[in-house]
Amino acid sequence: MAGTDKGKLSLNALTAMVIGSMIGAGIFNLPGRFATATGPFGAITAWAIAGTGMYMLARVFQSLATRRPDIDSGVFAYAKAGFGDYMGFLSAFGYWLGSCLGNVFYWVLIGSTLGRFFPELFGDGSSPIAIIVSLAGIWAFHFMILRGVEQAAFINTVVTIAKIVPIVVAVLIFIFFFNYNQFSENFFGGLNMPEKSLVAQVRDTMLITVFVFLGIEGASVYSRFAKKREDVGSATVLGFVAVTGLMVAVTLLPFATAPRAEIAGVANPSLAGALELVVGHWGAVFISIGVLVSVLGAYLAWSLICAEVMFAAAKSQDMPKDVRGAERQWRAGQCALADQYRGLALCHLDLLVG
Numbered sequence: 001m002a003g004t005d006k007g008k009l010s011l012n013a014l015t016a017m018v019i020g021s022m023i024g025a026g027i028f029n030l031p032g033r034f035a036t037a038t039g040p041f042g043a044i045t046a047w048a049i050a051g052t053g054m055y056m057l058a059r060v061f062q063s064l065a066t067r068r069p070d071i072d073s074g075v076f077a078y079a080k081a082g083f084g085d086y087m088g089f090l091s092a093f094g095y096w097l098g099s100c101l102g103n104v105f106y107w108v109l110i111g112s113t114l115g116r117f118f119p120e121l122f123g124d125g126s127s128p129i130a131i132i133v134s135l136a137g138i139w140a141f142h143f144m145i146l147r148g149v150e151q152a153a154f155i156n157t158v159v160t161i162a163k164i165v166p167i168v169v170a171v172l173i174f175i176f177f178f179n180y181n182q183f184s185e186n187f188f189g190g191l192n193m194p195e196k197s198l199v200a201q202v203r204d205t206m207l208i209t210v211f212v213f214l215g216i217e218g219a220s221v222y223s224r225f226a227k228k229r230e231d232v233g234s235a236t237v238l239g240f241v242a243v244t245g246l247m248v249a250v251t252l253l254p255f256a257t258a259p260r261a262e263i264a265g266v267a268n269p270s271l272a273g274a275l276e277l278v279v280g281h282w283g284a285v286f287i288s289i290g291v292l293v294s295v296l297g298a299y300l301a302w303s304l305i306c307a308e309v310m311f312a313a314a315k316s317q318d319m320p321k322d323v324r325g326a327e328r329q330w331r332a333g334q335c336a337l338a339d340q341y342r343g344l345a346l347c348h349l350d351l352l353v354g
Contacts (some may be wrong), residue, residue: 008227011235016157017301018147018239021215023268024165024298025109026208028291030269031254033208035263038201039189040255044343047248050209058216058240067210069229076249085318088157092313097307106277107134113269113291137296141303159297167246170275172281174253177278183256190260212247215301217241 001258009017028301034043064071064078080088111125111134122130143154166193185191189201216236226232256275266273269291276285313319 009225009231010227010233011238013154013157013239014226014231014235015242016160017304018216018235019155019164019243020160020297020301021169021305022213022239022243023160023246024106024302025291025295026212026216027167027243027250028269028271028287028294030208030247030251030271031263031274032266032268034205034251034261035270036153037204037208039193039260040183040187040252042189042198042201042205043251043255045198046205046209047244047251049202050206050213051244051248053212054216054240054244055214058236061216061236065232065236076309076318077316080316088318089313092309096306096309096313099302100213100311103299103302105303106295107137110134110137110295113288113295116288137299143301143319145307146199155300156269159279159293159300160327163290163294166287166293167271168285170244170271171249173275173279173283174249174257178253178255178256179182180315182258186255186260193259197262205352213240213243215298246334289292317352 034046038046068078068081071081075090076088079091108125111122111130112126113123113125114130114133115122115127121127148183216239250271254271254277258274258277262273263270263279266277269287272284272287272291277285310319
């Protein structure tokens with residue numbers, strides 16, 4: 001029995017995959033982004049709306065993992081099972097392509113963050129040194145992943161813990177310096193708050209709240225590696241609850257330590273600036289180091305996801321062997337859709353003639 005579990009991921013490892021893929025750079029920019037758009041009241045409303053919707057999505061993944069244990073190829077396999085091979089191909093290819101393009105941003109952010117410490121070498125993240133470091137990092141992660149998903153997942157768990165520590169420390173510092181009068185003053189926006197309705201305030205934050213929930217499907221991508229099938233759904237919900245709690249705390253607690261306008265004016269990563277307003281410059285340095293660890297961890301998690309999605313799609317014969325095969329599959333899908341629309345039009349025509 002022990003042999004069958006070799007190379008499998010535990011509940012803790014799957015949960016770390018969810019947390020690792022959800023916590024990237026976005027959480028470190030939340031204080032400034034929210035302070036620019038609204039106060040605590042609008043933030044609570046926005047999180048309630050987005051959190052409810054994403055909780056339902058997490059429960060959908062949990063339900064699918066339980067009801068369809070035979071599907072273990074990741075999120076695209078659900079699209080294939082529900083809507084056919086063509087939609088499964090589009091889902092797999094689109095998810096992989098979007099993930100790969102998104103990964104480029106991580107190395108740009110790493111370079112720009114290093115530029116805060118070594119401006120003459122890294123500049124804004126586009127200097128020759130920054131490009132060389134990025135290329136070296138990409139190859140290092142590539143060879144790490146080649147050693148196996150289990151080892152990479154273990155490293156991801158360690159990195160996930162390491163990048164959560166600065167966020168938790170910042171939250172504890174904000175709690176220690178919590179000022180109720182300041183929080184009350186900021187509750188509806190405070191001084192210099194632009195004149196706009198609550199609906200407009202919530203609307204301006206919704207793109208932020210939805211974006212930071214990307215990665216909630218991390219456990220589903222690795223469902224075939226789970227020791228127990230039910231762990232996939234449990235990891236999705238546990239990761240969602242943990243990350244949501246951190247994001248809400250990071251958003252709301254700074255409002256109790258400084259005026260909203262000051263928080264809105266700090267540079268990104270705004271969590272570093274918000275902590276600097278409370279404890280001084282060392283707070284910004286501390287969070288900047290956390291940003292580097294977090295982004296590296298998120299890049300590892302999403303690199304694993306990119307590799308696994310393409311491998312699983314190829315294994316289930318949803319991805320063609322070459323470019324010509326891809327073109328043929330795309331054209332076949334277009335013809336299938338055209339046939340459906342043509343059939344629907346003929347049906348309507350028969351009804352009209354009849």
